[in-house]
Amino acid sequence: MKENILSKIIQESLDKIMSDRFGKYSKYIIQQRALPDVRDGLKPVQRRILYSMFGLGLEHDKQYKKSARIVGDVIGKYHPHGDKSVYDAMVNMSQWWKNNIPLLNMHGNIGSLDDDPAAAMRYTEAKMSRVCEFILSDIKKNIVQFVPNYDDSEIEPVVLPSIFPTVLVNGTQGIAIGMATDLPPHNLGEIIDATKYKIKHPNASLSDLMQFVKGPDFPTGGKIYGTNGIYEAFETGKNDKHRIKLFSKYQVYTKGKNQFIEITEIPYGVIKSKLVYEIDLIINNSDIAGIIEVRDQSDRDGINILITLEEDANVESILGYLFQKTQMQVTYSYNNVVIDEGAPKILNLSKLLSSYIKHIKEIKTKTLEYDLEKYKLRLEIVEGFIKVSEITDQVIRVIRKSEGSKAGVIKDLIAHFGFTEVQARAIAELRLYRLSKTDKEAYLLEKAEIEKEIARIKLLLSNEKEFNKYIIGMLEDMKKLLATTRKTEIINEEYNFSYSETDLVKDEIVNIGISRAGYIKRISQKVMDSNDFKNYVLKENDYLIHYEKSSTLNNFLIFTSFGNYVILPIYKIAEVKWKELGMHLTDFVDLHPNEEIVSIIEVNNWDTLMYITLGTQNGMFKKVLLKDFKVSRINKSYTAIKLDENDIVVNACPSDGTKDIIIITKNGLSSKYSENNLGLYGTKAKGNKSIYLSVKDQVSNFTLASNDDVITFLTDDGLLKKIRCKKIPNIPKNIKGKPIFKEETQTTDFLVSDMYPTREDDQLLIKNTLGETFLEPIKKYSFSKANPTLIEIEVDNLYKVRIKKHYQEWKYITNKNLFTKEKIEEETETINNSAKKIEEIDFDEIDKKLAEYRNKKL
Missing domain, CATH: 1.10.268.10 (Topoisomerase, domain 3)
Incomplete structure (x- = not known):
């Protein structure tokens, strides 16, 4: 017993054994399972099904037989694998949307374009279609090689004596070990015409053959724009450089007050129900405006997907969007891998025809x-x-x-x-x-x-000439009997269905709430009116920094504490329910877990001559042209300012270049100077020092305001103070600020948290420790113009307070007429010259001299 076991032990390296066995397995999969033979165009399972049905006498003019009977015969005699794989192959050979000329006729449910499964094999019946006359004719004449089956009880053909170009007309798909095949269907009439020409002219060029074979002809029709991919595939057997773009066929018409897009043909391999779902999802998510509904009205007479549009919808832009975002348009790649002379090869059109x-x-x-x-x-x-x-x-x-x-x-x-x-x-x-x-x-x-x-x-x-005539005559007979008109339309010109996102966005005013932690909510006015604002859902220790009405045509320019910025089109913000947290900024871009939002600016026109001023807690400030923030890709964050270690951005403010910069530190020191004194930089620069800070002090916030503006200061203890901008003293850059609360500092210990230029119709946006959010009119907290003082905000358990601006059209960013063309050109030239001068200034040297000056003064 022991000796018998020992004799079976293989004294060999395991990796060598694995390599040898896997090689044999790979060869089996390639030759016997996944790839078709170029001669009859069939995979082994397909060949065995047809030969078994031939043995059962299931010719096209005979009666049907139960599929289960056929599957059993195939498995029992020739194909010892699962019954499901055999039945699936049978069903596939009968489906008109996968084959230009199905090889089998089946009674019963054989699936659908919606990817519905076929009925069980016990319910369906099958027999061969008429085309099998040209695949199995003369097989009894012993003209092909037969080999024993898996148990030597039967013999089966190695290849069928087919004169029907199956691999070209019906195409094939398969995945083997280390390789795959993907050969699309073509038109039988065109293939036969090309074959006849190739017989007469063995050295025919590709251009000659393409006079007959225009390109793939898919059973589901559609349109192909451009022939570069087709030419490449026909020349090499693959089209890696130029993809074939296959589009749905459609028609546009108007009926009553609505416009309609009617899809009558879809790309090959696309699941119709999935396409309808994709369009429906776009409608439900309000991704674009103009589409009312989509309905699948397909029946036995053909495909009919009806898209109902609004009266004034931009049809071309909607089509462009649907072609890019749904499977109304797909790309197709040739990979003509077939078994030729016992080995897998990639064959171009000429070689495929030669093998045929x-x-x-x-x-x-x-x-x-x-x-x-x-x-x-x-x-x-x-x-x-x-x-x-x-x-x-x-x-x-x-x-x-x-x-x-x-x-x-x-x-x-x-x-x-x-x-x-x-x-x-x-x-x-x-x-x-x-x-x-x-x-x-x-x-x-x-x-x-x-x-x-x-x-x-x-x-x-x-006589070769007479023999060729004989072959051509047979091909012509087959063409007369089986050929159909071309289904897929090929258009030589490349066509780029483009669209403008703004054309697809409905212009509406929406309520947008954005929290410091990055949660973003779009809430309808109806939901707003039916809920109490104090129940606005926020995470613990999070608070609102923006709650405004905004236009869906605009973009949010969002700045973060880590010196980055993100562009978020407002229409991309999904509408949510009142009690939901909403989307997070990381749903659009990748951010650091500790990165927080510090400023949100609504932008309508990037080309307006405007500036964005950025400031950090360590007192670094710079001014950047608005247009410099414009980017082509909006799904990533970009650098807005270069930060030193342990520094963060405190705010970013828009301006037309005529205002004063007012800086406030946590210890209540303020500084004010004209923004004209601030250098103009690019987005990746770090700017220069704008206020001198003591060791324990930091910039709390800054704002830009005009002389007559009212500046509202907020403290971390819930105190408020209003001061006219002109009352704040001007202080040169990089000089220590002056106390803004002189009369209160003797009795009050506080830190300044925020400051804003405000109007009487603005509101305080307040969150208390209970998680409730309030809106308080700012005019409720009046002040004496002669002696403004700190006022306690009348909210119990106050946690955080911000300013909610009264909604108005953004007077800076959207005002295209703010400057004349001549003024813009003049300002642009001035800015460019200033930028060059600023680049030449050694700010570190200036800081050094200012520090020396302060030390001497002290």
Whole structure:
């Protein structure tokens, strides 16, 4: 027992064994499962199904048989694998939307364009379609190689004697080990015409062949724009450089007050229900404006997907969007991997046709040779019958005198009359009434016909020109019987269905709330009116920094504490329910977990001559042109300012360049100077120092305001103070600020948290420690112009307070007429010159000298 076990142990390296076994497995999968043979265009399972159905007598003009019976026969005799895989292959061969000419006819539910599964095999019935006449004809003539099946109980063909170009007309898809095949369907009439031309002109160029084969012809139709991908695929067998773009066919019309897009054909391989779902999802998510609904009205007469549009919808832009965002348009890639001469190869169109022609000629040569032998044998017999008819009496006498056995009769006939063994055997089996005068005349006529057929076959076998005519004649007969008109329209010009996002956005005013932690909510006015604002949902320790009405046509320019900025089109913000947190900024871009929003600016026109001023808690400030923030990709964050270590951005403010910058520190020191004194930089620069800070002090916030503006200061203890901008003293840059709360500092210990220029119709945006959010009118907190003082905000358990601006059209960013063209050009030139000068200034040297000056003064 032990010796038997030891004898079975393989003394070999495991990696060598694995490599050898996997190589054998790979070869099996490639040759016996996944890839079609270029000769008959079939995978092994398809070949076995057809051969099994042929054995069951399921020709196209015979009755149907249950699919389960066929599957059982295939598995039991030829294909020892799962019944599901065999049945799926049968169903696939019968589906019109996958095959230009289905090989099987099936009764019952065979699935649908919506990817519905076929009925179970016990319910459906099948038989071969008429095209199988050209695939299995003459298979009994022993013209293809047969091999034993898996258990040596049956024999099966290695290839079928097909003259139908299956691999080109119906295409194929398959995944093997380390390779895959993807060959699309083509039009039978075009393939036959190209084959005929190739037979007549073996060295035909690709351009010659493409006069006939225009490109793929998909059973579901559609439109192909551009021929570069087709040419590349036909030339190399692949089209890696130029994808084939396949579009849905549609028509646009107006009925009543609405416009309609009616889709009548969809791209090959697209699941119709999934396409309808994609369009419906766009409608439900309000991704674009102008689409009211989509309905699938398809029936037995064909595909009909009806998209209802609004009266004033931009049809071209909607189509462009749908083509780019849904499977109304797909790309297709050729990968013509087939088994040729026992090995996987990538074949171009010319080689595919050459292999097809070679196979037809081999099959028909063997067929003719088989027929020739049959005719010769029959001629030999007929000649013997004719000879017998002339010496009937003598033959009968010899037969009577012969021994009783059939062998004795045959022997005597050969000996007495010189008949061949074949003739003698046929005569021995012949009934005497067949030797009449009438039968002799029939044999003479048959002999003439046989001799004529033998001469014809010999001519075909010996004369290549005549043989080619014979092949072409068969192809023409097949074309007349099976060919259909082209379904897929090919347009030479490339067509780029583009769209403008602004054309697809409905211009509406929406409520947008954005929290410090990055949660963004779009809330309808109806939901707003039916809920209490204090129940606005926020995470613990999070608070609103923006709550405004905004236009869906605009963009949010969002600045973060880490010196980055993000552009967020407002229409991309999904509408949510009142009690939902909303979307997070990280749903649009990647951000650091500790990165927070510090400023949100609504932008309508990037080309307006405007500036964005950025400031950090360490006192670094810079001014950047608004247009410098414009980017082509909006799904990532960009650098707005370069930060030193342990520094963060505190705010970013828009301006027209005519205001004052007011800075406030946490210790209540303020500084004010004209923004004209601030340098103009690019987005990646870090700016320069704008206020001197003590060791324990930091910039709390800054704002830009005009002389008559009211500045509202907020403290972390919930105190508020209003001051006219002109009351704040001007202080040069990089000089220590002056206390803004002189009269309160003796009795109050606080830190300034924020400051804003405000109007009487602005509101305080307040969150308390209970998680409730309030809106308080700012005019409720009045101040004495002569002696403004700190006022306590009248909210219990106050946690955080901000300013909510009264909604108005953004007077800076959207005002395209703020500057005339001449003024813009003048300002732009001034800015450019200033930027050059600023680049030449050594700000570190200036800071050093200012520090020396302060030390001397101290």
